[in-house]
Amino acid sequence: xxxxxxxxxxxxxxxxxxxxxxxxxxxxxxxxxxxxxxxxxxxxxxxxxxxxxxxxxxxxxxxxxxxxxxxxxxxxxxxxxxxxxxxxxxxxxxxxxxxxxxxxxxxxxxxxxxxxxxxxxxxxxxxxxxxxxxxxxxxxxxxxxxxxxxxxxxxxxxxxxxxxxxxxxxxxxxxxxxxxxxxxxxxxxxxxxxxxxxxxxxxxxxxxx
Numbered sequence: 001x002x003x004x005x006x007x008x009x010x011x012x013x014x015x016x017x018x019x020x021x022x023x024x025x026x027x028x029x030x031x032x033x034x035x036x037x038x039x040x041x042x043x044x045x046x047x048x049x050x051x052x053x054x055x056x057x058x059x060x061x062x063x064x065x066x067x068x069x070x071x072x073x074x075x076x077x078x079x080x081x082x083x084x085x086x087x088x089x090x091x092x093x094x095x096x097x098x099x100x101x102x103x104x105x106x107x108x109x110x111x112x113x114x115x116x117x118x119x120x121x122x123x124x125x126x127x128x129x130x131x132x133x134x135x136x137x138x139x140x141x142x143x144x145x146x147x148x149x150x151x152x153x154x155x156x157x158x159x160x161x162x163x164x165x166x167x168x169x170x171x172x173x174x175x176x177x178x179x180x181x182x183x184x185x186x187x188x189x190x191x192x193x194x195x196x197x198x199x200x201x202x203x204x205x206x207x208x209x
Contacts, residue, residue, distance in 0.1 A: 005049075007089070010076055012036055013049055016065050017073040021111060025060040025190070026157065030150045035186075036063055044069070059157065060190055074100075074109055123160040125167070125209040127152060132205045142176075142202040145191040161193050164203065168195065172209060175200035 005013070015032050016023055025035040036044070036052075041061065044050045049069035052061045065073070077096040103109055131151035135143045152160060167173040175193060178184050178201040192199035 005047075005072070009040065009044060010072070012040065012044070013065065013069050013073050014076065016050070016063055017070070017110060021065040021070060022063065024062050024157075026149065027153075028063075029187070030153050035060075035190075037061070037186075055158065070111060074111075077110055078104075121155055123152070123155050123163040125163065127155065128160070128163060128167075129205060129209040132203065133208065136205070140204050140206045142204050144178075144188060144202055145193065146185065146187040146201070148203060149191050164193055165195060167209070168200075172205070174204040176202050176204075178202060 012034070015028060015034075016036075018031075019027060025037065029035050036050075041050070041052060041063070045052060047068075048066055049072065051064045051066060053064075054061055078100045079093075079097070100110070103113060131148055132143055133139075134151060135147055149157075149160075164173060164175065168175045175195060177198055178188060184201065188201045189199065192201050194200070
């Protein structure tokens with residue numbers, strides 16, 4: 001897969017292409033277990049391949065392929081395997097190349113085939129409760145929001161955060177910060193909900209909602 005970008009950066013663009021060209025870092029983490037942050041994100045933005053934005057200071061980045069990024073993905077999927085790539089990459093690229101040929105024969109490209117994901121659903125108490133008790137060893141146990149969020153894939157983050165916040169205020173759930181600050185991971189920080197001027201990383205639910 002010859003490219004103007006290193007393979008690892010190109011792979012990240014293709015990951016975005018698999019969502020139809022746009023995804024949040026939370027979605028990338030849930031599906032592929034990576035986030036596009038710091039220097040890699042900045043490099044792709046400066047190169048004109050992606051744009052990024054945030055709904056708020058603590059929210060995950062929303063990432064969007066630019067037309068330049070989309071065209072590079074199209075080119076990569078049309079191009080024959082790079083002999084220097086790993087066997088897995090060569091096999092995958094062979095399949096991508098064949099798929100690109102079939103799409104082109106029908107006047108389509110990958111972005112016609114892979115549409116953006118459906119609108120996220122609103123959060124519900126029932127969904128939150130089911131996700132929590134799927135993870136908690138017992139009622140009232142502390143569960144990290146970083147572990148909980150992937151169980152609620154497809155639920156709009158703003159809606160979920162608002163629901164959890166309101167339930168916390170009502171006393172139906174409890175949110176606390178992680179006391180061991182050194183153990184807080186980037187995933188914990190991104191998943192946290194800010195209440196009363198501090199990030200809360202752990203949730204407890206005593207009974208089904």
